[in-house]
Amino acid sequence: MKVLVVDDEAPARERLAALMDSLAGYEVCGSATNGVQAVRLAEELQPDIVLxxxxxxxxxxxxxxxxxxxxxxxxxxxxxxxxxxHAIEAFETHAVDYLLKPVRGERLKGALEAARRPNRAQLGALEGPAGDSSRSHICARVRGNLELIPVNQIHYFQADQKYVTVRHSGGEVLIEEPLKSLEEEFSEQFLRIHRNALVARNSFAGMEKNTQGCFEVVLKDTGERLEVSRRHVAEVRRFLKSL
Structure with missing residues (x-):
């Protein structure tokens, strides 16, 4: 079985790789030093197991x-x-298994033997402990591949029927997450300006009236304009005054 090793410390990666060398039936197919690299390598290498x-x-x-x-x-x-x-109890039930550092050979062997491809219901349990804080990246599938967009590079989310457009520094992608859940998760970073739009707080350049007398938000850098609904004008104005 192919195993991807992920740790930001080189000694930890080397120790796990050395332990793997002594086990039959497993091979280290790659290693990553952070979460973003890990996701990209997992998509590329298709490992059976990720440490x-x-x-x-x-x-x-x-x-x-x-x-x-x-x-x-x-x-x-x-x-x-x-x-x-005692700290592991917070997420113990949400993991396929866990190992304490320094990892012992027998414990690693037992975990690898027990680990198989989990179903999506098992992986859905991972929402638990991680759900207490907002994500650092948004995940989208583009032409069959996973793409990670840093949240701090996103200008706005805009809903259109079942899809949400994620406009970011490198372009745009479509995701199928509800705008309401995005608003709840990223309330400190984004402000709702319309029933169909959330704008990054650091992307506001100002608010102006257009020729039809409707308010629009003007975005920094891009100069894009997005409509502000009447019910959100006061809140947007308060936010801009606080800058």
């Missing part, structure tokens, strides 16, 4: 695991952590 560190800079292991669950054939996730055992 996934939890605490990493940027995207942590819990968020990376959620993105991997969007793959057509999700890998089995084994979390690797330096947490004390």
């Amino acid at each position: 996934l560190d939890i605490r990493m800079p940027g995207m942590d292991g819990l968020e990376a695991a959620k993105h991997m669950s969007e793959m057509e054939t999700p890998p089995a996730i084994i979390f690797v952590t330096a947490y004390e055992e």
